[in-house]
Amino acid sequence: MSRPRSESEYLARLTPPSVAAAGISRRGFLKGTLGAGAAVSLSSLLAACGGDDKGGGGGGSASQEVTFGSNQSDAVPKKAYADMLAASGLKVRVNTVEHEVFQQNINNYLQGNPDDVFTWFAGYRMRFFAAQGLAGDLSDIWSGLSGFTDAFKQASTGDDGKQYFVPLTTYPWALFYRKSLWEERGYQPPKTLDELVTLAKQMQKDGLTPIAFADKDGWPAMGTFDQLNLRINGYQFHVDLMAGKKAWDSAEVKKVFDTWRGLLPYHQKDALGREWQEAARSLLKKESGMYLLGMFVGQEFPKGKEQEDLDFFAFPEIDPSIGTGAIEAPIDGFMMRADPKNEEGAKQLLKYLGTAKAENTALKADPTVIGASSEADSASYTGLQKKAVEFIGSAESIAQFLDRDTRPDFAQTVMLPGIQTFLKNPNDVDGLTKSLESQKKSIFTS
Amino acid sequence: MSDLPTVPAARAKAPAPRRRRGRRVQVTGTDRVFLVLMVAIPTLLVLGWVWVPAIASVVLSFARWSGVGGLDTIHWIGAENYKNVFTNYPPFYPALRHNLIWLVFLFVLPTLFGIFLAVLLDRELRFTRFYQTAFFLPVVLSLALIGFIWQLLYSRDQGLLNGVLNTQIDWYGDSRWNLWAVLVAAGWKHAGYIMLLYLAGLKGVDPSLREAAAVDGASQVRAFFSVVLPVMRPINIIVIVVTVIESLRAFDIVWVINKGTNGLELISTLVTQNVVGEASRIGFGSALATIMLVISLVFITIFLSTVMRGERR
Numbered sequence: 236m237s238r239p240r241s242e243s244e245y246l247a248r249l250t251p252p253s254v255a256a257a258g259i260s261r262r263g264f265l266k267g268t269l270g271a272g273a274a275v276s277l278s279s280l281l282a283a284c285g286g287d288d289k290g291g292g293g294g295g296s297a298s299q300e301v302t303f304g305s306n307q308s309d310a311v312p313k314k315a316y317a318d319m320l321a322a323s324g325l326k327v328r329v330n331t332v333e334h335e336v337f338q339q340n341i342n343n344y345l346q347g348n349p350d351d352v353f354t355w356f357a358g359y360r361m362r363f364f365a366a367q368g369l370a371g372d373l374s375d376i377w378s379g380l381s382g383f384t385d386a387f388k389q390a391s392t393g394d395d396g397k398q399y400f401v402p403l404t405t406y407p408w409a410l411f412y413r414k415s416l417w418e419e420r421g422y423q424p425p426k427t428l429d430e431l432v433t434l435a436k437q438m439q440k441d442g443l444t445p446i447a448f449a450d451k452d453g454w455p456a457m458g459t460f461d462q463l464n465l466r467i468n469g470y471q472f473h474v475d476l477m478a479g480k481k482a483w484d485s486a487e488v489k490k491v492f493d494t495w496r497g498l499l500p501y502h503q504k505d506a507l508g509r510e511w512q513e514a515a516r517s518l519l520k521k522e523s524g525m526y527l528l529g530m531f532v533g534q535e536f537p538k539g540k541e542q543e544d545l546d547f548f549a550f551p552e553i554d555p556s557i558g559t560g561a562i563e564a565p566i567d568g569f570m571m572r573a574d575p576k577n578e579e580g581a582k583q584l585l586k587y588l589g590t591a592k593a594e595n596t597a598l599k600a601d602p603t604v605i606g607a608s609s610e611a612d613s614a615s616y617t618g619l620q621k622k623a624v625e626f627i628g629s630a631e632s633i634a635q636f637l638d639r640d641t642r643p644d645f646a647q648t649v650m651l652p653g654i655q656t657f658l659k660n661p662n663d664v665d666g667l668t669k670s671l672e673s674q675k676k677s678i679f680t681s
Numbered sequence: 682m683s684d685l686p687t688v689p690a691a692r693a694k695a696p697a698p699r700r701r702r703g704r705r706v707q708v709t710g711t712d713r714v715f716l717v718l719m720v721a722i723p724t725l726l727v728l729g730w731v732w733v734p735a736i737a738s739v740v741l742s743f744a745r746w747s748g749v750g751g752l753d754t755i756h757w758i759g760a761e762n763y764k765n766v767f768t769n770y771p772p773f774y775p776a777l778r779h780n781l782i783w784l785v786f787l788f789v790l791p792t793l794f795g796i797f798l799a800v801l802l803d804r805e806l807r808f809t810r811f812y813q814t815a816f817f818l819p820v821v822l823s824l825a826l827i828g829f830i831w832q833l834l835y836s837r838d839q840g841l842l843n844g845v846l847n848t849q850i851d852w853y854g855d856s857r858w859n860l861w862a863v864l865v866a867a868g869w870k871h872a873g874y875i876m877l878l879y880l881a882g883l884k885g886v887d888p889s890l891r892e893a894a895a896v897d898g899a900s901q902v903r904a905f906f907s908v909v910l911p912v913m914r915p916i917n918i919i920v921i922v923v924t925v926i927e928s929l930r931a932f933d934i935v936w937v938i939n940k941g942t943n944g945l946e947l948i949s950t951l952v953t954q955n956v957v958g959e960a961s962r963i964g965f966g967s968a969l970a971t972i973m974l975v976i977s978l979v980f981i982t983i984f985l986s987t988v989m990r991g992e993r994r
Contacts, residue, residue: 360959451943647954648960
């Protein structure tokens, strides 16, 4: 997944997409291959080696060194993280790994000799590592943390009810638009699906593409599926569906795809060959009316006037009994190794990372995310960030994202091609959902 | 392939002195140690880097394992992965089809075209060096870079091709076209490669053969097919093998474009999607890799049996 997580990562992408892809993903792939080779042949060996190191766990003190595994490999966030960690007053040794490589090798990393504290995301994968005993229990830290809403605490909780995660930043998924364009044309944010369709038709009449759309990388369209699913079937269904407890060939899921098919004529054409940056630029150039994406869409907008012109609204209501209380806001943060070499130091560091002070330092790197803590200093926030704070704060429930809420093997090898198949041939929903369900069964049995 | 040098090396070492001295070879202690090392190190490398992973893949293809936890977390599930590959994995058949199309396409167009170019260049045209360089240039570039170069021609909005044809086709993004667009790009490179191989072979053909054919009254075409082509048998086999290998290991150009999705599925990309990265469907990915191994074995067997039959003759 190549969602940008910082402004500098975005800047690195200003090179033509293919060149960037050639550079980054090829390198990442090669390293990943080595990692996979190790996984196949060395994994037991690694586990055995790791065992020796683990003997010393549990001890340590705040004055000793804490190791920190970071996936923030780009210059600006790397510096922001360095500043943030320096301000902790602890002795922290940072071990930075290239972003995509970190993610691809997480299995080997955690089973080998991981750092005491490491960067990760809330969601299924966090809970999975916790259940496997690869992450440390942070419940005692959480009792001392203030400023996190219940939704954040929920997102940091493992299957056993204990907390294993400390959030740092988050951003919402919503429908983004340009205020100036909408004022000029007199558009109003739609409240219901019917209003959305009416608005889209009006936009078509006005010569605009109503909804910008791109799915070359396979993940952006997952966001559209999630929004429709949350509006049609609600948050709990999303959770159960992602956990493999609900059937993909159920009437509920079919309704999501059917509704989506109804909206496809208003989406930008040829989405499978387009990257989200190109779709975002069509919004910037006022060729498209709105764009359903994460707030990182703002990274395509020049700072200042253009970025201030960006606004968003929640995906409109589809079923009045479900409402619009559920939103998606992926959370990035930190976890602790199951048996840290310096447990006291690690916990002290995590306690610090859960404060507004740490967040304020980190936020300087990227204006398209907001601090997870409600105590983060919002005075320096842009209008967009302030609105995001309000939006997330008032949400009834917060989903992460399809590929963060379900098993990665299911998301990558089943849902990604599945949704692309739907976009190519939206008419065979029965066949598609049947295939998704049968593949789900084969994956979720393990 | 990498184990080949060790066998002749070891064989050549032993009998050579025997012929020279005409009696039993006295191998001293250090020589013996040296010989053992010469054989043992490459053997261990081949075992460690080729055979152990290959066999481990085959073994793991009968298992379900997330790659998390020790070897005791591996569940043995028999042939279920294979059953799932064939009946419950929509991308598999497109990938298989694309690999076959790749193979047939490379044979029919770029390979034959490369041979044709070689024959033309062999006739000592003017500027032949220039043509050789021009046609060989893409071979030096990585397939990933070639994917990008062709992007400039294929781009939906700014591409040359759409400008010339006055169309709005998304050559890399539309699954009706993208496989063929990629094949043209890959073939561009392949033709140059084959041209060079064949040209080298043609230079080695004894000119008197052709003169003899001309004296006998054979036309140029006849002389090529009846005299030159049979003499070129070793090169022909190499060309076939290279083409098969290229089509089976096709991966990077597709991975750069869209990671092997949306009409560009290949077995190699499916293996990568399943095994590498977060997905960690190691058993399932191994089953795909094993299927790829079996397909390769078919060609390798044909190749080896042809070569060995040729050596016996």
